[in-house]
Amino acid sequence: MLDAAPVLDTPWVRDQFPAFAAPSLQGQAFFENAGGSYPCRFVVDRLHRFYLERKVQPYAPYEVSRLAGEEMDEARARLAVMLCVAEEELSFGPSTSANTYVLAQAVRRWLKPGEAIVVTDQDHEANSGVWRRLGEEGAEIREWRIDPVTGHLDPGRLADLLADGRVRLVCFPHCSNVVGEINDVAAICAMARAAGARTVVDGVSYAPHGLPDVGALGCDAYLFSAYKTYGPHQGIMALREDWARELPNQGHFFNGSILTKRFTPAGPDHAQIAACAGIADYIEALSAHHGGPATGAPAARFAHDLMRAQEIRLLRPLLEALSGRNGLRLLGACPCRGPRPHRRHGAARSGRTRRRSARPARNHGRRGGFLRRAPLARDGHRSRSRRAPRQLHPLHDRRGDRPPHRRSRHRAAKLIRAAQEGVCAS
Numbered sequence: 556m557l558d559a560a561p562v563l564d565t566p567w568v569r570d571q572f573p574a575f576a577a578p579s580l581q582g583q584a585f586f587e588n589a590g591g592s593y594p595c596r597f598v599v600d601r602l603h604r605f606y607l608e609r610k611v612q613p614y615a616p617y618e619v620s621r622l623a624g625e626e627m628d629e630a631r632a633r634l635a636v637m638l639c640v641a642e643e644e645l646s647f648g649p650s651t652s653a654n655t656y657v658l659a660q661a662v663r664r665w666l667k668p669g670e671a672i673v674v675t676d677q678d679h680e681a682n683s684g685v686w687r688r689l690g691e692e693g694a695e696i697r698e699w700r701i702d703p704v705t706g707h708l709d710p711g712r713l714a715d716l717l718a719d720g721r722v723r724l725v726c727f728p729h730c731s732n733v734v735g736e737i738n739d740v741a742a743i744c745a746m747a748r749a750a751g752a753r754t755v756v757d758g759v760s761y762a763p764h765g766l767p768d769v770g771a772l773g774c775d776a777y778l779f780s781a782y783k784t785y786g787p788h789q790g791i792m793a794l795r796e797d798w799a800r801e802l803p804n805q806g807h808f809f810n811g812s813i814l815t816k817r818f819t820p821a822g823p824d825h826a827q828i829a830a831c832a833g834i835a836d837y838i839e840a841l842s843a844h845h846g847g848p849a850t851g852a853p854a855a856r857f858a859h860d861l862m863r864a865q866e867i868r869l870l871r872p873l874l875e876a877l878s879g880r881n882g883l884r885l886l887g888a889c890p891c892r893g894p895r896p897h898r899r900h901g902a903a904r905s906g907r908t909r910r911r912s913a914r915p916a917r918n919h920g921r922r923g924g925f926l927r928r929a930p931l932a933r934d935g936h937r938s939r940s941r942r943a944p945r946q947l948h949p950l951h952d953r954r955g956d957r958p959p960h961r962r963s964r965h966r967a968a969k970l971i972r973a974a975q976e977g978v979c980a981s
C-alpha cells in the first residue's frame with residue numbers, strides 16, 4: 556500500500572501555508588505542534604475576508620449577513636461530509652477542553668446514582684479531568700490503566716471494568732500523546748456499546764494526521780481541535796444525534812431544540828467557524844493535487860492516506876535505526892513496522908508470543924449510530940486500524956523478544972508518567 560501511495564508534494568504543501576513564506580519566520584524549524592499547526596492559506600483568506608466584509612450578525616435578511624451565515628453553514632456542512640456525520644451532529648466551541656467541559660456538565664445530570672465512568676491514564680487532561688471531577692458528585696470513576704511497560708490500553712482490562720454493567724460512559728483517546736499509539740476506536744466502542752456505555756473519543760492528536768471517518772468509528776462523541784488541523788482556534792465536536800437529544804441542553808433555553816447549539820453555551824465565533832471551511836478547501840486541494848478525488852469524504856480519505864503514507868515513509872528508517880540500538884526503548888505503537896507480538900506485563904516468555912487475553916467483540920466493524928447522511932467512501936483508516944496487529948515494540952533491544960528486566964519496567968513506567976505530566980501541562 557505504501558509503495559503504491561503517491562508521494563506527498565512537500566513544496567506544494569508548503570506553498571499552502573503562508574507562514575513558510577513569512578520573512579520573520581525564515582531560518583526556523585517549526586516543532587511547536589502542541590501549540591497547533593499554522594493555518595493554511597484558505598483559512599487565512601477566509602478569516603481575513605470575514606473580518607473585512609462579513610463581520611455582522613449572521614443570518615439576517617441582507618446580503619452581507621446572508622453571506623456570513625452561509626459561510627458558517629458551509630464550514631459545518633463540508634466538514635460533516637468529510638467526517639461522515641450529519642451536519643446537525645457537528646458543534647463548534649472555543650476549544651476541545653471547552654467542549655468536553657460542556658459535555659461533562661450535561662453528563663453530570665444525565666448519570667444516575669451508582670453509575671460509573673471509565674477514564675484512562677493515556678489521555679490528555681481535556682478528556683480526563685472533566686470526567687474525574689464528576690466523581691466529586693457521586694459518579695464512580697474507574698481508571699482504565701495503560702500497561703506500565705508498553706503504555707498500551709489493553710481491551711482485556713476494559714472488559715473487566717465493564718463487566719458489572721454499571722458503566723455508562725467510556726472516555727479514551729484516538730491517539731495517545733503519551734505513547735503515540737493509535738487505539739482501535741471501533742473495537743473499543745463496540746465493546747462499550749455492548750456493555751450499554753456511551754463513548755467519548757479525544758481525536759485531537761489523531762485528526763491532524765488525516766480526518767477520520769467518524770461515522771465508521773462508532774463512537775458517541777468525537778472531538779478535535781481545528782487549530783491543530785490547519786484551521787482557526789476552534790474545537791470541533793461530533794455528537795451522535797440520539798445522545799445529543801438525550802443529554803440536557805447546555806445552551807440558551809430557546810436554542811434547546813437546535814442540536815448544533817445545545818452544547819455551545821457561549822455565542823459562536825462567527826468568523827472562525829466560517830474560516831473552518833478553509834480546512835475543507837485545503838484537504839480537497841491536497842487530494843486533487845495528488846490525483847485523488849476532488850471533493851468531500853473521498854477527498855478526505857485520500858488526503859488521510861496520503862499523509863499517513865508520507866509519515867510512514869519518513870519515520871520508518873528512523874524507527875528502525877532507533878529500535879536497533881541497545882539501551883533505547885521505543886514506547887507505543889508503530890504502524891510503520893512489521894507485525895510484532897504484543898507482550899503483556901510480566902507475561903512474555905522468551906521466543907514466544909502471547910495473544911492478548913481478551914480480544915474485543917468481533918462486531919467492531921459495524922457502523923455506529925452517527926446519522927450517515929454523508930456519502931461513505933473508501934476507508935483506509937478503518938481497515939488499517941482493524942487489520943493492523945498490535946505492533947507494539949515495548950522494550951525493544953537487540954535481543955528481540957526477551958522480556959524486559961524488572962528495573963527497566965519500573966523505569967519505563969516512570970518515563971510514561973513523566974511524559975504524561977509533560978503532556979498534560981501543555
Ligand SMILES: Cc1ncc(COP(=O)(O)O)c(C=O)c1O
Binds near residue numbers: 649650757760790
Ligand atoms: C490529545 C489532546 N487532547 C486535547 C487537547 C486540548 O485541546 P484544546 O487546546 O483545543 O482544548 C490537546 C491539546 O494539546 C491534546 O493534545
